C-alpha cells in the first residue's frame with residue numbers, strides 16, 4: 421500500500437536544502453506521495469530509507485515499455501484522472517490486428533500500406549505503433565508472421581496466443597523487438613509468467629472481470645514481474661468503459677497496487693463496422709486505454725484517432741510552441757519578403773502553410789511569445805514593438821537579405837511606431853489580419 425506524504429516525510433533528511441526543486445522536504449514528500457516527483461530528485465535519501473520508499477515512490481500506474489525503434493512506446497505512468505488536473509503523459513498506443521493465417525503477400529501489402537499512414541501535424545509525425553498478431557492455430561505460422569512483421573517493418577508487436585508453445589516460438593523469433601506477450605490467464609499464468617520472467621518481455625494479463633485481475637497481477641508481481649498490462653476481459657461496451665474507470669480510480673485514488681498497470685482495450689472485438697470501432701477506439705483513447713487494438717488501419721479512422729490522441733496527450737497548461745528563429749519557406753533569396761509572427765504552434769503552421777500555398781518564397785521570423793497567438797501576445801506585452809525590433813536585430817535576418825522591409829501581422833498594427841523606433845532604417849508594413857489573406861497579399865506585392 422502506498423505511504424502518505426507524512427509517512428514519506430519522516431524518512432527524508434529534513435534539511436530543506438531545496439535541491440529537489442521544491443522549498444521543503446515536506447513539499448517533496450507530498451509530491452512523491454501523489455506521484456508528481458521522483459525519489460531520484462533527492463540526492464540525500466539514505467539507502468535504508470530508499471528501500472522503504474521505493475514502493476511508495478513508484479508511480480500509481482507503472483510504466484511499461486513496449487517495442488524497439490522509432491515506434492517504441494512507454495505506456496502507463498499516469499497520475500491523474502482528468503487531464504485538466506495536470507496532464508496525461510503517455511499517449512495510447514494504437515494497434516491493428518492480423519491473423520497468423522494471413523498470406524505472405526497480403527501481409528507485405530498490408531505492412532506497406534500501414535507504413536504509409538504517417539501524418540505531419542504541428543511538427544509531429546503522427547503514426548500508429550503496433551500490430552497485434554493473433555494465433556490462428558498453427559504455431560509455426562504464428563511465429564513466421566510475427567517474425568516477418570518484426571524484421572521487415574517499424575511496427576512493434578503484440579503476440580496473441582493462448583498456446584504456451586506457440587507463444588514461446590513467436591517470442592524466440594521476435595524478442596529483439598521487445599513484443600508484448602498477450603495474455604496470461606488464470607489457466608496459463610504460471611507458464612506465461614515464467615516466459616516473461618525468463619525473457620524480460622512485457623506481459624498482458626487477462627481475466628473475466630476487474631476483480632479477477634487482482635490475484636493474477638499479485639501472483640505475477642510475487643514472481644518479480646512488474647511489466648504488466650491488464651485486460652479486464654469485457655467486450656461489452658458499457659462494462660469495458662466502466663472497467664477502465666474503475667481500474668484508473670482504484671490505482672490513483674485507492675492506492676490499489678494490484679490494478680496499478682496500464683490497460684489494453686479491443687474495439688476490434690466489440691464492433692461490427694468501422695464507424696463503431698473508430699468511435700470505441702476514440703472512447704478508449706480518452707478514457708483510459710493505454711493500448712487500443714483496431715481490426716485494421718484505414719486512413720479515415722486512423723487520422724482522426726491520431727489527432728484526438730495528440731490533443732488529449734498534451735499538457736493543457738503549456739501551449740504547443742515552435743522554436744524561435746528564422747524559417748525559410750520555398751527557398752527564399754535576398755529579395756524575398758520577411759514576415760514575423762509568434763511561436764504558438766498553431767499560428768506558425770497556419771501562417772507557414774498559407775505562405776507555402778502562395779508559392780512566394782519568404783523568410784518567416786518566429787518570435788518567442790511563450791506560445792501565445794498574435795493578439796493574445798500583443799495584449800500580454802509579449803509581442804511589443806521594442807521586443808520585436810530587438811529580435812529582428814539579433815536574429816541575423818539582415819545578413820540574409822538586401823532590402824529592409826518587415827511585414828508584421830495585421831492584429832499587431834499598433835506596434836508599428838515602436839518597431840520603427842527600434843529599427844529606424846527599416847520599412848514596417850502591416851500585413852493582413854487573417855492568415856488566409858496572406859497569399860493574395862504576397863502575390864500582389
Ligand code: SF4
Nearest residue numbers: 436437438440445462
Ligand atoms: Fe529535502 Fe532532499 Fe529536497 Fe533537500 S533535496 S529539500 S533533503 S527532499
